[in-house]
Amino acid sequence: MKFTPRPGILDIEPYIPGASKGGSGKVIKLSSNENPLGPSPEAVKAYKDTAEKIFRYPDGGSVELREALAKKHNMDAGRIVCGTGSDELISLLCRAYCGEGDEVLYTEHGFLMYPIAALSAGATPVKAAEPERKTDLNALLSAVTDKTKMVFIANPNNPTGALVQKDALLAFHAKLRSDIILVIDSAYAEYVEEENFTDGRDMVDQFDNVVMLRTFSKIYGLGGMRVGWSYSSKEIADILNRIRGIFNLSIATQAAALAALFDDEYIEQSFRNNSEQKKWITSRLEDMGIHVYPGEGNFILFTLGTKEKAIACLNFMKERGILLRGMMAYGLPDCLRMTIGLPEDMQAVDEAMKEFFA
Ligand SMILES: Cc1ncc(COP(=O)(O)O)c(C=O)c1O
Incomplete structure (x- = not known):
């Protein structure tokens, strides 16, 4: 068969x-x-301390971790969703909002997870040219069609390192149709030295079609634990919560991330x-x-x-x-x-x- x-x-x-x-x-x-x-030594200690508790199911809503993130970043914990790496959130966003006949737009040298997630959801990934190996916002706008449902911009981008400045990102968003979701993937935000920069959180606060993604895999040193998070409108967060794994983050993952956050x-x-x-x-x-x-x-x-x-x-x-x-x-x-x-x-x-x- x-x-x-x-x-x-x-x-x-x-x-x-x-x-x-x-x-x-x-x-x-x-x-x-x-x-x-x-x-982080604090994360290692917290991870080890969970050893005796692993017979229990984890907190399915990662409540303590989300509340800590909300406190640190001055956000509403109800609009944060934790995932097994931001990879999971990229997949969930595509699964939730993109399907057959829809287009998912990203940059020519963008993170490979975007086309993987789009194709897995049955949607069509579309690349916008990146002349000079820089994110070209005009090329992205030109590639938008009636079928475009979602746009991914990694800022800075992996692997080019190209950064879109805050003013330019805001101007880009202003020209984007309001029924298209703009996902700002800020996996490397903590390393950014440019001052004219936004990780996207202020845009999420202003516009209900913007989602920010973050990860613990980079500066927080927890790539092996698989933990990322999204910040979005309450409506999008509710949708992601419906389709994510019900116990997606393990006890050890939640403990390690919580400790790393404050180290x-x-x-x-x-x-x-x-x-x-x-x-x-x-x-x-x-x-x-x-x-x-x-x-x-x-x-x-x-x-x-x-x-x-x-x-x-x-x-x-x-x-x-x-x-x-x-x-x-x-x-x-x-x-x-x-x-x-x-x-x-x-x-x-x-x-x-x-x-x-x-
Ligand atoms: C731009 C970008 N987004 C997301 C990720 C995925 O990170 P995570 O480990 O949280 O799944 C990476 C990993 O390299 C990345 O480069």
Whole structure:
């Protein structure tokens, strides 16, 4: 018997995560935009403390965590929905609002989860061009059709690091039809240094067609726990709550996220390390004649000029235990993306890259 999945499912390219093995010695994993400091010590302690409680079902509404998020960000907890990573929320948004005949718009080099979620829901993903590898809001507006239901903008974008300034985002929203949901994916918001920036929360407060997504996988160092959250109108939050897993966040996940949220020292240290090391390695690579795309976030995107050179560089680094991310799946075959690591990681990258170009 052959079982046929719904239309669209077989069009999904399986997602290939960042490499985690390479070389024979120590591995420096810079392929998945994780926090190089490791997890927050407070989160680890809270996680371990849940061990005796895991026979219980978790709080299905993640109430304590949502209330803590609401307090920290001055929001209404009833408009926050927690998900198993923001990945789950991207899927839920598509499942709830997009189906056959609907279009989901995103940028040419946008996060791969957007087309996966759109196709899973039976909708059609549509890419808007990103000339110069920057988010082009006019191209996005031109790509809007009668069928457009949802627009995803990652700000800053992964993998380009491109940032849309607050004024431009507001002007874009003003031109967008009010029956289209604008999802502002602010996974890397905590790392942003640009002042003319919004993570989208003020827009959610003003407009009922804006949703902001956040994650604990980046600066909060909890990629392995799978926890993200959305902030939206009460109406959209209610819809997401109807279709999410009823106990989606485990006891350990909720406890670890709650502890990480208030570990200010760890967050500050993570921000500082990223800011300093990003500047340092960018200037070292530029000194080698490499073009690094200007961008925000805990990673950089740089071009090696050709696909062949990018593959050669990726493999050369891998042999030395340094794992970078190839960008073929993102339509950037000449580029590599590198997560910003600790000072010793960045020194190892500097030395290996010099060797590559020697
Ligand atoms: C732009 C963007 N959005 C969302 C995510 C997913 O994050 P999470 O781990 O919360 O699912 C990522 C992960 O890399 C990302 O780069």
